[in-house]
Amino acid sequence: MKICDRVWHLRAAAWLDKTATSYSGMALSVVTGDILFLAVSDWLAGALFYTALAATDADYAVDIWNGEEWSPVLPEFAFEATVGGAGYTWKQAYDFNGHGVAYWGRNPDVWRVGTSTNAVAGAGGFPVDTISPPTAGITKYWVRITFSSVTGALTLDKVFPLFYNTYASANHVAQFMGWRGFNDFTTPEGAIVRHAIRAAEDWLDNYCRKSWRIRGAFREGYDFNSYGFLLRNRPVLFVNRLGLWQGTHHETMVQGRGGGGQGDYFLDQYRNMVYFMLPSFRLRYYSFLLSRYIRQPASVIVDYVYGTDFETHRQAQTVTHIVLRTVGADLVRNADDTGLSSSGLDVLSKAEKVESWTQVAMDRADELREVFMTGLGMGGW
Numbered sequence: 001m002k003i004c005d006r007v008w009h010l011r012a013a014a015w016l017d018k019t020a021t022s023y024s025g026m027a028l029s030v031v032t033g034d035i036l037f038l039a040v041s042d043w044l045a046g047a048l049f050y051t052a053l054a055a056t057d058a059d060y061a062v063d064i065w066n067g068e069e070w071s072p073v074l075p076e077f078a079f080e081a082t083v084g085g086a087g088y089t090w091k092q093a094y095d096f097n098g099h100g101v102a103y104w105g106r107n108p109d110v111w112r113v114g115t116s117t118n119a120v121a122g123a124g125g126f127p128v129d130t131i132s133p134p135t136a137g138i139t140k141y142w143v144r145i146t147f148s149s150v151t152g153a154l155t156l157d158k159v160f161p162l163f164y165n166t167y168a169s170a171n172h173v174a175q176f177m178g179w180r181g182f183n184d185f186t187t188p189e190g191a192i193v194r195h196a197i198r199a200a201e202d203w204l205d206n207y208c209r210k211s212w213r214i215r216g217a218f219r220e221g222y223d224f225n226s227y228g229f230l231l232r233n234r235p236v237l238f239v240n241r242l243g244l245w246q247g248t249h250h251e252t253m254v255q256g257r258g259g260g261g262q263g264d265y266f267l268d269q270y271r272n273m274v275y276f277m278l279p280s281f282r283l284r285y286y287s288f289l290l291s292r293y294i295r296q297p298a299s300v301i302v303d304y305v306y307g308t309d310f311e312t313h314r315q316a317q318t319v320t321h322i323v324l325r326t327v328g329a330d331l332v333r334n335a336d337d338t339g340l341s342s343s344g345l346d347v348l349s350k351a352e353k354v355e356s357w358t359q360v361a362m363d364r365a366d367e368l369r370e371v372f373m374t375g376l377g378m379g380g381w
Contacts, residue, residue, distance in 0.1 A: 001023065001160050001309050001311060002160065002161055003023045004019065004022055004039065004040055004159065004160075005019070005039045005040055005041060005138070005140050006037070006039035006135075006140065007019045007022040007026070007036070007038060007039075008036070008037040008039075008127075008134055009028055009030075009037075010034065010035040010036075010037065010128065010131070011031070011034050011035075012033075015131070016028070017134040017135070022158065022159050023158055023159075023160065025157055026158065026159075027052060027155060028155065028156040028157075029153075029154070029155050030055075030058075030147055030154045030155070031147070031150050031154075032147060032148065033147065033148075034147045034150075035144060036144075036145040036159075037127050037142060037143070037144055037145075038142070038143040038145070038159070038161065039116075039140035039141070039142050040140060040141050040161050041141070042141060042163050042164065042165065042169060043107050043141060043164035043165070043194060044064075044107075044143050044162065044163060044164065045103065045104065045105050045107065045162050045163060045164040046076075046101055046102055046103035046104060046105070046162040046215075046216075047101070047102050047145075047159055047162055048100075048158075048160040048161075048162055048214055048305070049094075049096065049099065049100060049101070049102060049156060049158070049159050050099045050156070050157040050158040050159075051096060051099060051154065051155060051156060051157055052156070052157040053152075053153045053154060053155035054096065054097050054098045054152070054154065055095065055097060055150055055151060055153070056151040056152035057095050057096075057097065057149075057150075057151040057152070058097075058147060058149065058150045058151065058154060059092065059147070059148045059150075060075070060092070060096075060102070060145050060146060060147045061145070062074075062075050062102070062104050062143065062144070062145055063143070063144040063146070064107065064111055064141070064143055064144075065111075065113075065114040065127070065141070065142040065143075066111060066112055067110070067112030067114070070144055071110055074104060075102055075103065075104050076092070076093040076094070076102075076103045076104065076105065076216070076218070077090055077091060077092055077093055078090075078091065078092075078093035078219045079219060093216065093218035093303075094218065094303075096150075097240070097241065098240045098241065099238060099240055099305065100216055100240050100303065100305060101162065101214065101215060101216030101305055103162065103216055106164075107164055112141075113139050113140060114139070114141075115137060115138065115139040116133040116135060116137060116138040116139075117133075117137075118132040119131055119132045127142055127144065160214075162215075164194060164198060165194055165197045165198060165201070166201060166212070166213045166310055167197070167200075167201050167204070167212065167213075167310065167316075167319050167320050167322075168197055168200075168324055168327065170182045170190050170194055172320065172324060173197065173324060173327050173328065174193075176324045177328055177331065188331060188334070193327070193331070196327045196330050196331065197323060197327050199330075200322075200323045200326040200327050200330070201323060203326070204322060204323065204326070207365055207369060208365060208368045209234070209369065210234045211233065211234075211235075211306060211307045211308075212307060212310045212315065212316070212319055213307050213310065214237070214305060214306070214307035214308070214309075215233070215305070215306060215307050216303070216304070216305050216306075217231075217232070217233050217302070217303065217304050217305075217306060219301050219302075219303065220301060220302050220303075221298025221300070222298065222299075222300040222301075222302065223298065223299065223300070224244070224295070224300050226276055227275075227276075228273050228274055228275035228276060229273070229274055229300070230271075230273055231274060231304060233304075233306040234272045235269065235272060235306060235307070235308060236267060236269055236272045236305075236306045237304075237306060237308075238267065238305055239255060239274065239302060239303070240303040240304060241303040242264075242265055242300065242301070242303075243301045243302075244294070244300055245293050245294070245296060245298075245299040245300070245301075246293055247291075247293050250300075253265055255267070256277075257277060263277050264276065264277055265277060315368060318364055318367075318368065319368070321361075322361045322364045322365055325357035325361040326357070326358070326361045328357050329354045329357040329361070332350060332354050332357075333354060
């Protein structure tokens with residue numbers, strides 16, 4: 001896993017630098033009004049949080065530094081049934097009620113690096129105007145997460161960055177194309193290259209029916225089946241919450257496969273299946289099995305995190321190989337630079353280069369593509 005270059009916590013005027021323990025166990029208590037700063041080397045699309053103590057609920061705002069001021073970005077939202085079942089509420093998908101992903105996805109083109117500076121008379125500091133940071137001179141892309149409300153005791157254990165580009169970076173594309181790099185003044189601009197990489201990554205995930213990027217799925221609805229059900233996204237890392245509709249709301253079930261009523265369900269990561277514990281489940285919720293509630297469509301909702309640690313995955317190089325050729329072909333289609341047509345001692349036409357890269361990418365993608373059975377089971381041919 002990649003880690004953050006800086007993780008700073010601000011409460012009132014007191015800083016805590018949690019960079020060294022952000023990936024091993026930082027035991028960071030978070031209350032209403034706290035601010036978390038993340039500094040990273042490239043655009044950020046979200047963050048994976050592990051909690052030592054989960055909040056009952058948490059509201060937060062996310063801002064990115066655009067070079068002049070903090071610019072707000074909206075975290076992912078999801079519909080959730082209101083108590084009583086009369087309708088739905090539109091709320092932040094991840095509320096720090098356990099391990100999960102705070103995700104804001106696509107970034108505006110205004111993202112710029114900022115340098116941490118001390119606050120002195122007549123000049124504001126950064127990332128906070130009136131307070132000097134733990135360390136000055138850190139030039140990175142910055143994210144600010146402000147907790148406007150925290151209900152319950154929230155203690156963060158770990159945080160990992162989820163970059164806008166995972167399978168390849170703009171620098172990787174520049175090296176592949178034989179260019180020096182991309183920025184705001186090159187053609188194409190760095191932002192355009194990043195968006196092209198993101199589009200290629202999205203296409204590959206959809207085409208292969210699995211993801212090597214870590215993402216969160218929220219409030220996914222499933223029909224109840226006592227023999228279990230197959231989650232839609234794969235591979236699954238963990239389930240954060242499973243709720244069963246009981247007439248007024250989705251009641252949170254207990255995860256675990258121990259005997260003696262220690263769990264209501266468990267996750268089989270290999271098959272991406274969720275299984276209910278029987279007979280313990282049937283004994284505890286027998287009335288549900290005979291009720292009209294459990295037989296309603298989408299009586300089960302699930303929050304879970306899926307994807308892999310791309311940095312150590314055995315298919316990482318192949319995935320990068322595909323993305324670089326897909327992005328390269330896309331850039332060549334929209335560029336008129338004859339340098340892109342050079343390949344070793346041969347000189348290929350623009351059409352031949354695009355066709356070659358596209359065909360190689362498709363052949364490799366077909367090797368990674370998985371076919372899954374419908375119904376309860378899952379098979380990978």
